[in-house]
Amino acid sequence: MEQHIQEFLEFKTGGRLKKSSARDYRNSLNKFNVIVGKPLEEIKREDIVKFRNILNMSYAPKAVEHHFNVVHCFIKFWNPEVETISHERIEVPLARSNPRLTITEAEHRQMLDVLEDNNYGDLQKKLCLQLLWDCGCRVGELLSVNLDDIDFDNRKVRISTEKTKKERVLFWSEDTHKTLCKILPIRWEIKRGNALFVGMYNTGEYSDRVTSKTIQRWFKQIKLRAGIKRQIVPHSYRHSRIQRWIGAGISLIEVSYLSGHNNTYSLEHYMRLGTAQVEAVARKAM
Numbered sequence: 559m560e561q562h563i564q565e566f567l568e569f570k571t572g573g574r575l576k577k578s579s580a581r582d583y584r585n586s587l588n589k590f591n592v593i594v595g596k597p598l599e600e601i602k603r604e605d606i607v608k609f610r611n612i613l614n615m616s617y618a619p620k621a622v623e624h625h626f627n628v629v630h631c632f633i634k635f636w637n638p639e640v641e642t643i644s645h646e647r648i649e650v651p652l653a654r655s656n657p658r659l660t661i662t663e664a665e666h667r668q669m670l671d672v673l674e675d676n677n678y679g680d681l682q683k684k685l686c687l688q689l690l691w692d693c694g695c696r697v698g699e700l701l702s703v704n705l706d707d708i709d710f711d712n713r714k715v716r717i718s719t720e721k722t723k724k725e726r727v728l729f730w731s732e733d734t735h736k737t738l739c740k741i742l743p744i745r746w747e748i749k750r751g752n753a754l755f756v757g758m759y760n761t762g763e764y765s766d767r768v769t770s771k772t773i774q775r776w777f778k779q780i781k782l783r784a785g786i787k788r789q790i791v792p793h794s795y796r797h798s799r800i801q802r803w804i805g806a807g808i809s810l811i812e813v814s815y816l817s818g819h820n821n822t823y824s825l826e827h828y829m830r831l832g833t834a835q836v837e838a839v840a841r842k843a844m
Contacts, residue, residue, distance in 0.1 A: 803817075
C-alpha cells in the first residue's frame with residue numbers, strides 16, 4: 559500500500575495541499591496501513607470496520623472523523639483504477655461539532671488594556687491583536703506582511719491568501735493605524751529583513767520574522783495578564799470578524815472575499831452560534 563500512499567500524496571501536494579496538511583495526511587494513512595496490514599487491492603469492508611474500532615479506542619470522535627475523511631479521500635482517488643472496496647461503502651463517522659469560540663469586543667478591549675504603548679514588545683502584540691480584530695485574517699497571513707507591501711496612506715495591504723494563494727486586500731481602522739505609526743520608527747531602526755513583525759531570540763537579537771508559535775505564546779501571556787479564562791485562541795479573532803461581517807449585513811459573497819474563502823459554503827462553520835449567541839438572537843427577535 560505504501561506505493562499507493564506515496565503517489566496519492568504526490569498528487570495532493572502538487573495541488574493546493576500545504577506541507578503541514580501533507581504530513582497530516584501521511585500520518586492518517588500510515589495508521590491505516592499499519593492497522594489494516596494489507597495491500598490496497600485486498601482491503602474489504604471488515605478491514606474498514608477494524609480500523610474504525612481501533613481508532614475509537616484511542617482517539618476522540620473528531621480525530622476519528624478526520625482520519626476517516628483522509629482514508630475516504632485516498633480510496634476515492636484510487637477508485638476505480640484499483641479493484642478494492644468502493645469509497646461509497648466507507649461511511650465517515652460524524653463527530654458532534656462544538657461551536658467555534660469567538661472573542662468578544664469586551665475581551666478584545668480587556669487584552670489591549672494590559673499592553674503598554676511605551677514598550678516595543680507590547681506595541682507589536684497590540685498591533686497584532688488590532689489587525690486580527692479588524693482584518694479577520696489567518697495568523698500565517700498576518701505574519702507574511704512585509705513593510706514594503708503596506709499602503710500607509712490608505713490603511714491597507716495586499717497579501718497572498720494562505721489556502722488559495724489568490725491575492726486579496728486587508729483594511730484596518732484609524733485606531734489600528736495609530737498603533738502602526740507608533741511602531742514604524744522603531745521597526746525601521748531594527749535592521750532585520752522586511753517583515754512587519756519581528757521576534758527576539760534569548761540572546762536579545764531580533765529574528766527576521768515572528769512565527770505562529772510565538773503568536774500563540776503571546777496570546778497566552780496576554781490572556782493571563784488580562785485575567786481571561788475562556789479557551790479562546792488567536793483564530794477566535796477570525797471567527798469573530800466573520801460573524802461581525804455577517805451580522806452587519808454584508809453578503810456572503812463579499813464576506814468570502816474579505817476572509818479569503820473560495821466560496822460561501824466554507825463560511826458555514828463560522829455561522830454556528832454558541833449558547834449565549836443563540837439566546838441573544840432569540841431574545842432580539844421577540
